[in-house]
Amino acid sequence: xxxxxxxxxxxxxxxxxxxxxxxxxxxxxxxxxxxxxxxxxxxxxxxxxxxxxxxxxxxxxxxxxxxxxxxxxxxxxxxxxxxxxxxxxxxxxxxxxxxxxxxxxxxxxxxxxxxxxxxxxxxxxxxxxxxxxxxxxxxxxxxxxxxxxxxxxxxxxxxxxxxxxxxxxxxxxxxxxxxxxxxxxxxxxxxxxxxxxxxxxxxxxxxxxxxxxxxxxxxxxxxxxxxxxxxxxxxxxxxxxxxxxxxxxxxxxxxxxxxxxxxxxxxxxxxxxxxxxxxxxxxxxxxxxxxxxxxxxxxxxxxxxx
Amino acid sequence: xxxxxxxxxxxxxxxxxxxxxxxxxxxxxxxxxxxxxxxxxxxxxxxxxxxxxxxxxxxxxxxxxxxxxxxxxxxxxxxxxxxxxxxxxxxxxxxxxxxxxxxxxxxxxxxxxxxxxxxxxxxxxxxxxxxxxxxxxxxxxxxxxxxxxxxxxxxxxxxxxxxxxxxxxxxxxxxxxxxxxxxxxxxxxxxxxxxxxxxxxxxxxxxxxxxxxxxxxxxxxxxxxxxxxxxxxxxxxxxxxxxxxxxxxxxxxxxxxxxxxxxxxxxxxxxxxxxxxxxxxxxxxxxxxxxxxxxxxxxxxxxxxxxxxxxxxxxxxxxxxxxxxxxxxxxxxxxxxxxxxxxxxxxxxxxxxxxxx
Numbered sequence: 001x002x003x004x005x006x007x008x009x010x011x012x013x014x015x016x017x018x019x020x021x022x023x024x025x026x027x028x029x030x031x032x033x034x035x036x037x038x039x040x041x042x043x044x045x046x047x048x049x050x051x052x053x054x055x056x057x058x059x060x061x062x063x064x065x066x067x068x069x070x071x072x073x074x075x076x077x078x079x080x081x082x083x084x085x086x087x088x089x090x091x092x093x094x095x096x097x098x099x100x101x102x103x104x105x106x107x108x109x110x111x112x113x114x115x116x117x118x119x120x121x122x123x124x125x126x127x128x129x130x131x132x133x134x135x136x137x138x139x140x141x142x143x144x145x146x147x148x149x150x151x152x153x154x155x156x157x158x159x160x161x162x163x164x165x166x167x168x169x170x171x172x173x174x175x176x177x178x179x180x181x182x183x184x185x186x187x188x189x190x191x192x193x194x195x196x197x198x199x200x201x202x203x204x205x206x207x208x209x210x211x212x213x214x215x216x217x218x219x220x221x222x223x224x225x226x227x228x229x230x231x232x233x234x235x236x237x238x239x240x241x242x243x244x245x246x247x248x249x250x251x252x253x254x255x256x257x258x259x260x261x262x263x264x265x266x267x268x269x270x271x272x273x274x275x276x277x278x279x280x281x282x283x284x285x286x287x288x289x290x291x292x293x294x295x296x297x298x299x300x301x302x303x304x305x306x
Numbered sequence: 307x308x309x310x311x312x313x314x315x316x317x318x319x320x321x322x323x324x325x326x327x328x329x330x331x332x333x334x335x336x337x338x339x340x341x342x343x344x345x346x347x348x349x350x351x352x353x354x355x356x357x358x359x360x361x362x363x364x365x366x367x368x369x370x371x372x373x374x375x376x377x378x379x380x381x382x383x384x385x386x387x388x389x390x391x392x393x394x395x396x397x398x399x400x401x402x403x404x405x406x407x408x409x410x411x412x413x414x415x416x417x418x419x420x421x422x423x424x425x426x427x428x429x430x431x432x433x434x435x436x437x438x439x440x441x442x443x444x445x446x447x448x449x450x451x452x453x454x455x456x457x458x459x460x461x462x463x464x465x466x467x468x469x470x471x472x473x474x475x476x477x478x479x480x481x482x483x484x485x486x487x488x489x490x491x492x493x494x495x496x497x498x499x500x501x502x503x504x505x506x507x508x509x510x511x512x513x514x515x516x517x518x519x520x521x522x523x524x525x526x527x528x529x530x531x532x533x534x535x536x537x538x539x540x541x542x543x544x545x546x547x548x549x550x551x552x553x554x555x556x557x558x559x560x561x562x563x564x565x566x567x568x569x570x571x572x573x574x575x576x577x578x579x580x581x582x583x584x585x586x587x588x589x590x591x592x593x594x595x596x597x598x599x600x601x602x603x604x605x606x607x608x609x610x611x612x613x614x615x616x617x618x619x620x621x622x623x624x625x626x627x628x629x630x631x632x633x634x635x636x637x638x639x640x641x642x643x644x645x646x647x648x649x650x651x652x653x654x655x656x657x658x659x660x661x662x663x
Contacts (some may be wrong), residue, residue, distance in 0.1 A: 057573065094389065275430055
């Protein structure tokens with residue numbers, strides 16, 4: 001008989017960063033797992049079950065890199081019961097922690113290749129973990145292009161980190177904010193100053209100035225405008241389901257094969273360990289066999305894009 | 307090991323069973339039947355026992371599953387402090403029990419749940435402890451119920467799969483056969499104390515049992531061809547057939563709660579003052595909330611999608627690990643569906659709609 005798999009350890013909240021405000025604020029929590037005297041080991045893309053005792057658990061992607069010197073971090077949007085309770089905790093309070101769970105990104109298979117990281121909203125969290133890993137092992141990867149979009153400049157997360165990337169040119173960076181749409185299409189006046197607009201009538205003809213980092217447009221549109229080459233390249237996209245669908249369509253149009261496109265899926269989760277049943281895509285559980293899937297895998301799984 | 311037990315001595319046998327292990331038996335009640343603790347029953351005369359215990363093949367409304375996969379089970383307890391918490395020592399596991407009168411389909415149901423409540427990070431401890439603590443003594447179905455179709459899904463009214471001991475009704479007596487090692491040990495223990503009413507069975511008794519089992523098999527009222535389902539389901543996910551059942555379904559979840567192989571659960575925290583418990587409680591894939599995400603997104607928002615998911619899970623995605631589907635043909639979901647949705651008819655509908663060429 002196995003040990004009780006629902007047991008958790010205490011983890012102290014060492015630091016809290018408010019990434020953005022609004023009706024669904026996002027915060028990054030630095031955690032110190034009490035039982036892990038050694039490093040809390042995991043792969044980029046893996047998740048943990050985070051508990052606010054008395055409220056319940058939430059299955060969240062790890063946002064920090066896996067290297068030894070990085071503290072464990074999660075980035076959480078306040079949206080349900082547990083995440084609302086989490087947002088009410090302070091530095092020094094304790095949460096429950098179990099994991100890591102899920103499969104993580106197959107980074108070992110990506111070494112030597114060019115990478116596209118395409119994130120939207122709080123979906124950037126697992127990509128940040130991946131990005132930190134790439135940063136720590138920069139020479140093992142080729143060209144790395146990072147796309148990240150949010151609703152508005154204020155809604156962007158990891159802003160300081162992106163600013164540092166921009167300053168140091170570690171990666172090719174494409175930050176974007178969403179169009180605001182009126183009844184007749186995008187509202188021109190909402191295009192922010194300093195955020196270049198993509199050519200909506202012909203995305204591919206958008207002129208992209210050298211060093212231009214900030215754009216106005218939905219993430220899939222920016223990817224189309226930049227039109228990265230599929231040659232020896234892996235694309236990884238995480239974000240809202242609608243964004244993922246569009247990004248994948250666009251990448252296919254650019255010539256990316258289904259085995260060159262990876263994404264992470266979200267489902268409602270309870271146990272996180274493949275027992276409670278609800279996160280299934282047909283016979284596959286997202287919590288244990290995901291959350292990372294290649295598009296090739298998803299084409300064979302029912303309700304993957306439901 | 308085979309023993310013979312005269313029916314009129316059944317109360318003595320049950321008393322004996324209740325000595326070393328707590329005994330649970332299927333009893334008739336106004337709720338349609340359930341398993342109850344033997345020592346809680348007040349039965350003294352044989353007539354009472356014949357009328358109260360459900361040993362002839364009719365199903366308790368609630369399957370034996372309830373006894374091992376409890377509706378609510380504590381995963382652990384905790385104590386809350388300001389901004390902090392501490393876990394408490396787990397309570398001791400369950401004491402040894404005998405589940406007497408398990409229908410063979412319910413026994414097969416446990417084999418399905420065994421495969422589902424285990425994952426790469428271990429199995430559900432409460433279920434595994436209960437599984438180990440319970441000796442399963444099945445009674446074959448002499449007269450299967452009106453909605454039974456076990457023989458269509460790899461079962462039999464006298465299947466011994468998943469059971470430790472199987473009883474066969476010989477009219478005036480029961481034949482007791484041990485199936486597993488623990489079953490044999492338990493039977494020989496009974497024999498030592500049951501001198502005078504528990505007898506060694508002879509070859510003739512075994513032959514009578516085979517005849518009774520064969521006759522019972524002929525009495526299973528419903529048959530449906532499920533052999534083509536795996537192939538058909540491979541190409542029927544987007545069929546229109548799923549929409550045809552949705553209007554009738556009211557999404558009550560009775561089919562899943564009464565199913566001997568459904569094990570989906572929710573996890574909740576119960577708190578009173580500073581004391582709390584994390585519990586797992588039954589849930590149902592027939593509920594919209596089951597897959598409702600906090601963001602508002604729901605990948606199975608439509609009833610037809612939920613129905614399709616349940617059907618696929620029973621007949622395509624899950625199984626008993628031995629090549630059989632995750633449906634054991636007990637008929638409860640048919641008998642108790644408030645909308646009269648009939649799983650056997652649904653199998654036929656899927657097969658005829660999608661079975662061509």
